[in-house]
Amino acid sequence: MDRRYSEETEWTALDPSGTIRLAEELAAWSAPGTVITLDGDLGAGKTFFSQAFAKAIGVPGVVNSPTFTIIKEYEGAAMPFYHMDVYRLSQIEADELGLDDYFYGDGVTIVEWASLIPELLPDNRIELFISLLENDGRRFRIRGIGEPYTLWCRKLQETKEEQA
Template sequence: MQTAIGEAQWRAISTQDTEELATLIASWAKPGTLLALDGDLGAGKTAFSQFFAKAIGVQGIVNSPTFTIIKEYEGAEMPFYHMDVYRVSLEEADELGLDEYFYGSGVTIVEWASLIEELLPEERLELYLEHTGGEERLIRLKGIGETYAGWCQSLNDREVGKQNG
């Protein structure tokens, strides 16, 4: 059986647009949700993660887990696991027991996820953030699996509605 794949793009003119996307995706999240973030250095991966965390009810400051690798937060209805694997080898990541997070009761965001792609669940939402000048960002999304492909379709439908409205 072939895995469903969907793609979408989100143009963020400002950080508010990035927050809008993070909030929308957070509204769809459920336990076991995995967001795999990649992109240019300084493109907004951590900012996206902070907006997402806020949208699921995480209180307090969410900062980059660059040196701690994994940070756990309590959200309103489920835990939030924030990972940064930039400084971790594939072998080191494999020893961290990431499956407990990926398939657990919370939602996970992995920054620099492509570095551990073979350890990620097959079904996930990949987001690639890139600078397009000033505060503008282009966020390319790839949903792997029926759920995430559906999210991309919903984003595409939403963009068509914006253009026609």
């Protein structure tokens, strides 16, 4: 097992706007080859985050859940956006789809339910684990593995301190 350097932080979204702010931060730092993973219970806000992220990178129109298609591709302002939901992904489909072509391709990828396919993910990635708080609050536990994602965690930490 590769033991890459990783960094952790947390982001509390008291309401949907807090989730949108986090998505906007990550979108601003994204580049071709960026991989963001999302985990959390049903209704935690994985797709909501993905939609906010898509908007932030300039994807026009509606982004909805790719549950039945596994991967949807969109054209963003500066690069493509690959939106995956791997909840129902089988190994055969994974082989056919060639996930690495997306992860190491020209766009930015978000993977919902990524913890179901740990061995298929690229080593370097940023992982978001969403849990529910009271009312409309959400807690994001965030882990950046490798560069540039460890740096992203430190930058998020600074953003939080500025806002506090």
